[in-house]
Amino acid sequence: MPQTAPGAAAAASSKKQGGEQPDSSPAQKAQRSKTGRLLEDADKKTRRLKDVEISIPIVYGTISFWLGKKASEYNSHKWTVYVRGATNEDLSVIVKRAVFQLHPSFNNPTRVVESAPFELSESGWGEFEIAITLFFHSDVCDKQLDLYHQLRLYPDDDSGPQSTKKPVVVETYDEIVFSEPTESFFLRVQNHPAAIVPRLPAGLSFPPPGPIEHVNENKRGDTKDHPLSQWFMNFSEADELLKLAAARQQVQAHIVKLRRQLSMIDGMPQQSKAVSGQ
Numbered sequence: 001m002p003q004t005a006p007g008a009a010a011a012a013s014s015k016k017q018g019g020e021q022p023d024s025s026p027a028q029k030a031q032r033s034k035t036g037r038l039l040e041d042a043d044k045k046t047r048r049l050k051d052v053e054i055s056i057p058i059v060y061g062t063i064s065f066w067l068g069k070k071a072s073e074y075n076s077h078k079w080t081v082y083v084r085g086a087t088n089e090d091l092s093v094i095v096k097r098a099v100f101q102l103h104p105s106f107n108n109p110t111r112v113v114e115s116a117p118f119e120l121s122e123s124g125w126g127e128f129e130i131a132i133t134l135f136f137h138s139d140v141c142d143k144q145l146d147l148y149h150q151l152r153l154y155p156d157d158d159s160g161p162q163s164t165k166k167p168v169v170v171e172t173y174d175e176i177v178f179s180e181p182t183e184s185f186f187l188r189v190q191n192h193p194a195a196i197v198p199r200l201p202a203g204l205s206f207p208p209p210g211p212i213e214h215v216n217e218n219k220r221g222d223t224k225d226h227p228l229s230q231w232f233m234n235f236s237e238a239d240e241l242l243k244l245a246a247a248r249q250q251v252q253a254h255i256v257k258l259r260r261q262l263s264m265i266d267g268m269p270q271q272s273k274a275v276s277g278q
Contacts, residue, residue, distance in 0.1 A: 048180040054189060055196040056094055056178070057086035060132055061171030064153045067123075068164040074125050077153045081130050082119030086173060089194035092116040094140050094185075101131035128150050128190075140182045145176065 064079035071077070083098055085091050098118035102109040102124070111120050118134075132147040152170045155162060178185070189195035 011095040047183045049183060049186055050180055052176045052179075052181060052186070053198065054181050055184065056091070056176045056194060057173065057196065058091065058176060059084050059086050059171050059173055060147050060149055060150060061169065062105060062130070062151050063167045063169050064151070064166045066153075066162040066164055072162075075123050076125045078119040078121065078123040079151060079153065080119055080130070081149065081151065082117065083132060083134065083147070084119075087193065089192075090116050091194060093189055093192050093194055094136055096135045096137050099133040099135070102131070103128040125153075127153055139182045139188075141178060147172075147174075167266065 015090055060081075060083040062079055062081045064077045066077055067075070083091065083095070092115060093114070095118060097115075098113045098114070100111045100120055102111065102122065105126075106122065106124070112118060127217075128151055130149050130151055132149060134145040134147070136142075136145075149172065150170070152168050155168050186197070190197050
């Protein structure tokens with residue numbers, strides 16, 4: 001569980017000392033008010049919402065281009081590996097940094113990307129597995145997520161010869177589910193397009209979020225206008241996939257319930273025979 005921020009702890013200490021003085025200046029009163037907000041923010045980062053799940057659909061993959069006439073024996077393709085939102089939205093709302101582990105033959109094979117978009121571009125001649133590790137903000141999750149993706153440079157046999165204009169695209173759709181999220185996490189993503197946030201349980205409510213600033217401006221991590229977006233696969237039906245998964249769970253639960261009822265019915269004649277035998 002995330003720890004209280006050092007700034008909040010320091011503020012709490014100054015508040016305690018200030019309370020021992022009989023007269024407080026306006027500046028000291030303002031400091032106490034600020035301290036109260038810091039403590040409240042710290043509580044939101046640790047308080048968790050039970051029976052609530054937040055789902056973040058993501059896509060990770062690679063796009064590789066053949067260099068054509070510029071290709072050489074040891075440099076035949078340029079490629080980009082990335083993690084993006086399923087509908088190309090900014091993932092920095094949950095992801096703090098991404099680490100890409102390349103083949104040991106690359107210089108500095110461990111690449112750290114500290115801000116969105118979480119991607120890197122390279123060039124080479126061989127295919128290999130890329131390990132991707134996502135680290136989340138402190139109020140989201142204290143565990144990392146490890147993903148693995150196989151870089152592909154060459155098209156399938158039935159897709160025709162290589163082309164400098166048509167890349168080889170390999171992507172994987174996945175969903176990151178956060179159970180019992182913190183209040184601060186929930187408030188931050190409840191209207192974010194990258195997150196699928198359910199309704200709160202009965203009796204639990206939050207004030208409506210404030211106005212969204214710079215609504216018409218694209219964030220740096222927003223990949224809707226990404227130069228490679230024309231090659232991204234369409235995962236705009238992520239919501240429908242989640243609904244189908246939830247429906248399957250309900251059906252499975254109903255099947256389990258029916259099986260229990262059938263087992264009880266099957267047991268009833270045996271009990272009747274045992275009674276008649278006596």
